Amino acid sequence: MFSSPRGTADILPEEAREWQWMEGIARDLCARYGYGEIRTPLFEHTELFHRGVGNATDIVEKEMYTFVDRSGRSLTLRPEGTAPVGRAYLEHHLNALAQPVKLYYVGSMFRYERPQAGRMREFHQFGVEVFGSASPLADVEVITLAHSFYEALGSRDTLIALNSIGCPQCRPRYLEALQEYYRPKIGGFCANCQRRLERNPLRLLDCKEEQCRRLSQDVPPIYDYLCSGCRAHFQQVQELLAASGLAFQLQPRLVRGLDYYTRTVFEFIHSALGAQDALGGGGRYDGLIEDLGGPPVPGVGFAMGLDRLLVVLRQSGRPGKAETDPQVCVLAFSGLEKEGFLLARQLRAAGLRVLQDFGERGLKAQMKWAGRTGAPWAVLLGPDEWQQQKVILRDLTAGGQEEVAREQIVPELCRRLGSAAGER
RNA sequence: GUGAGCGUAGCUCAGCUGGCUAGAGCGCCAGAUUGUGGCUCUGGAGGUCAUGGGUUCGAGCCCCAUCGUUCACCCCA
Numbered sequence: 001m002f003s004s005p006r007g008t009a010d011i012l013p014e015e016a017r018e019w020q021w022m023e024g025i026a027r028d029l030c031a032r033y034g035y036g037e038i039r040t041p042l043f044e045h046t047e048l049f050h051r052g053v054g055n056a057t058d059i060v061e062k063e064m065y066t067f068v069d070r071s072g073r074s075l076t077l078r079p080e081g082t083a084p085v086g087r088a089y090l091e092h093h094l095n096a097l098a099q100p101v102k103l104y105y106v107g108s109m110f111r112y113e114r115p116q117a118g119r120m121r122e123f124h125q126f127g128v129e130v131f132g133s134a135s136p137l138a139d140v141e142v143i144t145l146a147h148s149f150y151e152a153l154g155s156r157d158t159l160i161a162l163n164s165i166g167c168p169q170c171r172p173r174y175l176e177a178l179q180e181y182y183r184p185k186i187g188g189f190c191a192n193c194q195r196r197l198e199r200n201p202l203r204l205l206d207c208k209e210e211q212c213r214r215l216s217q218d219v220p221p222i223y224d225y226l227c228s229g230c231r232a233h234f235q236q237v238q239e240l241l242a243a244s245g246l247a248f249q250l251q252p253r254l255v256r257g258l259d260y261y262t263r264t265v266f267e268f269i270h271s272a273l274g275a276q277d278a279l280g281g282g283g284r285y286d287g288l289i290e291d292l293g294g295p296p297v298p299g300v301g302f303a304m305g306l307d308r309l310l311v312v313l314r315q316s317g318r319p320g321k322a323e324t325d326p327q328v329c330v331l332a333f334s335g336l337e338k339e340g341f342l343l344a345r346q347l348r349a350a351g352l353r354v355l356q357d358f359g360e361r362g363l364k365a366q367m368k369w370a371g372r373t374g375a376p377w378a379v380l381l382g383p384d385e386w387q388q389q390k391v392i393l394r395d396l397t398a399g400g401q402e403e404v405a406r407e408q409i410v411p412e413l414c415r416r417l418g419s420a421a422g423e424r
Numbered sequence: 425g426u427g428a429g430c431g432u433a434g435c436u437c438a439g440c441u442g443g444c445u446a447g448a449g450c451g452c453c454a455g456a457u458u459g460u461g462g463c464u465c466u467g468g469a470g471g472u473c474a475u476g477g478g479u480u481c482g483a484g485c486c487c488c489a490u491c492g493u494u495c496a497c498c499c500c501a
Contacts, residue, residue: 003492058499062425080501109501114425116495125501192498208497257500268501278501305501333459363459371461382459396461 007113007121013324018310019124020322023106025152026126033145035104035128040084042108046074051291052083054259056200063111065121077110081127081303082260082285083292089131090294099132106306118276118308127282127303131289134298136236139264139284142302144244146268146280149304153319155312158279159269160246163222163254164234165202167262168287170227175201181219188215205253221252230263237264260285264300272315273308280304327417329370329396330356332381333363340381343391343409347379350410352417371396377416379409 004010011019030037046066053059065077078084085103088094094101106126113119128145130138143160150158166174178201182189186197190209197204204216226234241248248266256265265283273279282302289297313319328347332340337359344356355373357366363380370378380392380401391409394401404412 006492063499111500113499114497115493116497119500123501127501275496276500280501303501308501331460364457364461365454367461369461378461380460384459392460394460399462401460 007115017321017324018319021320026106026149029149030104035102038085038088038103038105040088043075043077044084046076048083048087049076052086057257057259063113065110065112079109079111081105081125082129082301085129086288086292090292095297101131104128117274118311120307124306125303126306127301129299129301131297131299136233136240139237139300140240142300143266146302147246153313154317160248161251161254161267161269162248163251163265164226164230164263165255165261165265166222166226166230170225170230174222174225177220177225185215202255206255233263256281256283260288262286270312272312279308326355326373326375327353328413329373329375329378331366331370331378332359333383336381336386346410350414352413377413
């Protein structure tokens, strides 16, 4: 017996309806905001992630599903969506289109990690990217889009954490200041922090070790070091968010784990999630396209974990479901299976969701099955009634039944099930 | 990669200090009703006790390893 590989999961039909519902809301919302869907491959050249995500990141250092194919190329299952979308933007010269170019994606990402609550090796993200605008309006548009998404799903209690991590102009000065601050007392910090002091001092800020937090209590905030451009940008992002009525929390120690971020970074935090409490996150990545070998093109976007989102929705209220419940079951006595089959076809052509029992068992078993499908109506084809050009229409909810003329059954069911179905 | 808990029927679980052919509830299939679901009753199918090794007269139970799973660390979605 096989089971699905570690950290992966099957999504069975009942659960898939929740996914369809959730993804449908994402797609509608993106259409309303003018984002077009992009579908990129599930694997890319490994080098793309080295360059796009950054060699010093945990993703690249230890979490990638990398393999060599039969011709010796090194390929990697995508661990995130932004670098592939950036690659596609360049490859297809989307900078020749009217700017900005606004894209969204929904799909699987892969990271080799130990699974735990809210973390799988294959997980699902919904993300958006805006290329070609440096305006703070773009930053705020993606944040409000994410917020609208949570609202449309009925999820409350999502905290927006916001920060700016500067740009290549001003960040180096801040990194130096950080190193100066930490260096004298680095002995008291955890091994991780000690290792990072020279490589990536920003990461010392969000270390969760009790000891490290205490020792860096009075670390200088980045705000004093931002250049005038970054400062103005950050200021406007905050004003626009406030004007949109979105509550957010400035978190001077919010740094994100991917190298491409500049200026604005943000995270959506949900308290119901336990240790893995980030529902989504994102920020601005003005250097990414250049890092990938293209012209300087500013960008901003977010990604959110749909698996985690579903966990939250199940905890507070019920997630919606795609409408797929069967409406009619067709049951036929032995010898009338073909007639039942053809009637089911007619009903489906009229737009109804119809199941047919394939026979091979008694009427009792068929009825039992029909009851379990949840369909409100059953049509029974019995030899006596069929001879008189009639069928039995049974109400599976209330329990009664009546005879209906054969040629009347399709319109009759359409009428009882209401609405549009019959008008196709 | 590190640490801890847990693996008995499709599901939820019981199984004493190691001792007969390993149990329950739910679910599934069939019958009671030769043409009618839900309720009830009766019967049936379904288990390499995660896998491999060890200790023992004897292992579902004890020991070791492996795999899986859950949670946490690291980090992120």
